[in-house]
Amino acid sequence: MILNLPVVAPVDLTLAEALRAKLDGKAKPLGSLGRLERLALQLGLIQGRLDPRIGGVCVQVYAGDHGLNAEGVSAYPSAVTAAMVATYLMGRACVNAFAAVTEVEVGVIDAGVDADLVSHPDLIDAKVRKGSRNAAREPALTAAEVAEALMRGVQFGAEARADVVALGEMGIGNTASAALIMHRLLPASLEDCVGLGAGHDAAGLARKMAAVQAAGARSLAKAPLDVLAEFGGLEIVMLAGAAIGAASTGKVVLVDGFITTIAVLAAIRLQPAVRDYCVFAHASAERGHRLVLESLDAEPLLDLGLRLGEGTGAVLAAPLLRAAARLLTDVADLSEVLAGSAG
Amino acid sequence: MILNLPVVAPVDLTLAEALRAKLDGKAKPLGSLGRLERLALQLGLIQGRLDPRIGGVCVQVYAGDHGLNAEGVSAYPSAVTAAMVATYLMGRACVNAFAAVTEVEVGVIDAGVDADLVSHPDLIDAKVRKGSRNAAREPALTAAEVAEALMRGVQFGAEARADVVALGEMGIGNTASAALIMHRLLPASLEDCVGLGAGHDAAGLARKMAAVQAAGARSLAKAPLDVLAEFGGLEIVMLAGAAIGAASTGKVVLVDGFITTIAVLAAIRLQPAVRDYCVFAHASAERGHRLVLESLDAEPLLDLGLRLGEGTGAVLAAPLLRAAARLLTDVADLSEVLAGSAG
Numbered sequence: 001m002i003l004n005l006p007v008v009a010p011v012d013l014t015l016a017e018a019l020r021a022k023l024d025g026k027a028k029p030l031g032s033l034g035r036l037e038r039l040a041l042q043l044g045l046i047q048g049r050l051d052p053r054i055g056g057v058c059v060q061v062y063a064g065d066h067g068l069n070a071e072g073v074s075a076y077p078s079a080v081t082a083a084m085v086a087t088y089l090m091g092r093a094c095v096n097a098f099a100a101v102t103e104v105e106v107g108v109i110d111a112g113v114d115a116d117l118v119s120h121p122d123l124i125d126a127k128v129r130k131g132s133r134n135a136a137r138e139p140a141l142t143a144a145e146v147a148e149a150l151m152r153g154v155q156f157g158a159e160a161r162a163d164v165v166a167l168g169e170m171g172i173g174n175t176a177s178a179a180l181i182m183h184r185l186l187p188a189s190l191e192d193c194v195g196l197g198a199g200h201d202a203a204g205l206a207r208k209m210a211a212v213q214a215a216g217a218r219s220l221a222k223a224p225l226d227v228l229a230e231f232g233g234l235e236i237v238m239l240a241g242a243a244i245g246a247a248s249t250g251k252v253v254l255v256d257g258f259i260t261t262i263a264v265l266a267a268i269r270l271q272p273a274v275r276d277y278c279v280f281a282h283a284s285a286e287r288g289h290r291l292v293l294e295s296l297d298a299e300p301l302l303d304l305g306l307r308l309g310e311g312t313g314a315v316l317a318a319p320l321l322r323a324a325a326r327l328l329t330d331v332a333d334l335s336e337v338l339a340g341s342a343g
Numbered sequence: 344m345i346l347n348l349p350v351v352a353p354v355d356l357t358l359a360e361a362l363r364a365k366l367d368g369k370a371k372p373l374g375s376l377g378r379l380e381r382l383a384l385q386l387g388l389i390q391g392r393l394d395p396r397i398g399g400v401c402v403q404v405y406a407g408d409h410g411l412n413a414e415g416v417s418a419y420p421s422a423v424t425a426a427m428v429a430t431y432l433m434g435r436a437c438v439n440a441f442a443a444v445t446e447v448e449v450g451v452i453d454a455g456v457d458a459d460l461v462s463h464p465d466l467i468d469a470k471v472r473k474g475s476r477n478a479a480r481e482p483a484l485t486a487a488e489v490a491e492a493l494m495r496g497v498q499f500g501a502e503a504r505a506d507v508v509a510l511g512e513m514g515i516g517n518t519a520s521a522a523l524i525m526h527r528l529l530p531a532s533l534e535d536c537v538g539l540g541a542g543h544d545a546a547g548l549a550r551k552m553a554a555v556q557a558a559g560a561r562s563l564a565k566a567p568l569d570v571l572a573e574f575g576g577l578e579i580v581m582l583a584g585a586a587i588g589a590a591s592t593g594k595v596v597l598v599d600g601f602i603t604t605i606a607v608l609a610a611i612r613l614q615p616a617v618r619d620y621c622v623f624a625h626a627s628a629e630r631g632h633r634l635v636l637e638s639l640d641a642e643p644l645l646d647l648g649l650r651l652g653e654g655t656g657a658v659l660a661a662p663l664l665r666a667a668a669r670l671l672t673d674v675a676d677l678s679e680v681l682a683g684s685a686g
Binding site for chain 1 (some may be wrong): 378379423425430529541628644650663665669683
């Protein structure tokens with residue numbers, strides 16, 4: 001498969017001054033909406049207009065399994081990935097509950113679940129293979145598998161009928177895979193990248209650390225595509241593609257927690273302008289997330305101690321994007337208010 | 344007027360264990376929704392049920408003027424209060440734009456605007472007087488005015504047809520009034536309570552500090568009702584009443600920024616159980632807010648650098664309350680998921 005990534009154009013910064021002036025003219029004290037004003041500015045730049053609109057928001061939940069889980073890197077067995085996919089499709093997971101509140105459309109993509117999933121109208125079958133290989137022993141994915149996952153993700157991100165594509169994931173063991181990718185791409189020490197994931201006692205964390213150290217010792221890969229192949233995670237690779245695809249079509253990429261941030265980090269290493277389109281929904285409780293957010297100069301919107309994944313944090317942040325856009329489009333100017341003619 | 348505050352019953356903590364067990368049994372790693380789980384627990388306790396429902400949310404924006412503004416405590420003239428009220432009624436202020444996104448009903452109450460407002464179907468006329476007196480020179484309100492404002496607020500909070508009453512305010516000069524109330528009720532030094540408000544240069548801040556020092560030097564009041572009378576703000580007093588009224592009828596009190604937190608502080612000093620019903624929406628950029636939040640052991644949901652008021656932060660937090668309730672009512676148990684029978 002030939003890797004033919006779409007071009008992602010940096011946002012046009014010439015609009016920034018007019019956006020700032022428009023925000024400053026609104027009926028509120030200067031700068032009094034803090035982070036929300038910076039978000040409004042970014043939305044205007046992404047859409048290239050002074051009146052950005054956030055209509056449809058979708059969350060794409062990419063699911064995949066990890067051969068590395070054989071080393072005990074998670075407190076849960078890989079079978080939980082398929083069970084959670086079934087729960088999303090029944091509309092009974094946390095992401096569904098939150099998406100119902102914030103009017104976000106939930107899509108589920110099988111990027112590489114290690115099970116034969118029952119077909120369902122809301123499930124996209126994009127399975128590249130049944131789980132990645134055990135990265136502690138061999139490369140998790142081949143170059144061709146990485147390319148396929150990436151290009152499928154590009155397609156899903158590009159074709160999404162929404163102004164905002166929120167990224168979510170499910171994959172037992174995927175914080176270990178993400179930690180390895182972060183370790184090489186940031187770069188940072190493995191100690192700074194490995195956290196408790198879905199939950200570990202001391203023995204579990206030691207197992208996880210030993211497994212990622214074994215995987216890390218096996219390869220010196222540093223280039224993004226090589227790193228993705230070595231330490232893989234089909235859902236992570238497909239997420240990276242989705243970020244590129246969404247950004248290439250001028251959509252906002254709403255990034256959830258640790259795993260999706262690492263996927264987006266890979267996307268940015270492949271196509272740096274992807275960064276311009278990213279809004280980081282929240283600061284996860286997972287160790288390593290704050291460090292990678294800092295390295296991306298990212299200012300997360302929420303800080304609620306979430307560490308669930310599924311896109312839950314991104315879905316919760318969606319109303320803030322809509323509110324920021326409305327600030328530009330719906331709020332009177334201070335001059336109108338003071339003239340007693342806000343109508 | 345006789346002050347006959349309704350009884351606010353503390354929440355019944357016997358339900359806490361069952362709520363925690365229900366949250367722990369949900370299809371997610373233990374504790375992985377962080378702050379949202381604590382919010383869900385609180386909502387269950389407030390409603391006294393394992394399946395709390397957050398249906399209607401309203402924001403009540405109380406408006407009033409301050410005689411103290413004659414001392415130059417704000418960068419804006421008092422006439423802006425009435426102009427902003429007109430803007431709320433036209434649906435063109437920030438609170439309206441955000442409330443449209445988060446499906447919150449906006450109500451506007453004239454607690455004491457220093458102008459003859461044109462009547463409007465969405466404006467509640469509860470004007471006690473045209474602005475408070477200049478607290479730097481004399482008590483801002485009489486005991487009778489405090490009682491009237493408080494009891495009107497109680498009525499509005501109690502009669503609100505909503506599960507959540509979000510509190511908002513508009514009143515040029517009211518950070519100065521709030522700082523004085525905080526100074527006496529917390530207590531804390533005036534330096535810790537006085538901030539930039541809607542915006543000040545060094546000279547403006549010095550004027551504000553001189554005015555609040557003059558007001559503070561005039562009276563040794565410490566009892567809540569006396570403090571409210573001395574340093575007043577009819578919208579602040581009415582907000583305190585609204586918190587008591589909403590809590591007395593088992594509703595969630597969703598607190599916005601600095602001013603409303605100070606009003607709620609007064610309410611809690613009058614009726615300590617009000618605290619059980621309070622959810623603090625955000626940490627304001629206004630100096631003093633973090634200190635009073637800490638003193639109330641409050642854990643704000645958002646931290647976006649907002650310092651606007653109007654209830655904007657509370658309105659933005661509304662979806663988080665709905666999501667937290669849905670966690671208890673809509674999400675499958677982990678045992679169902681693992682049994683492969685989440686349906």
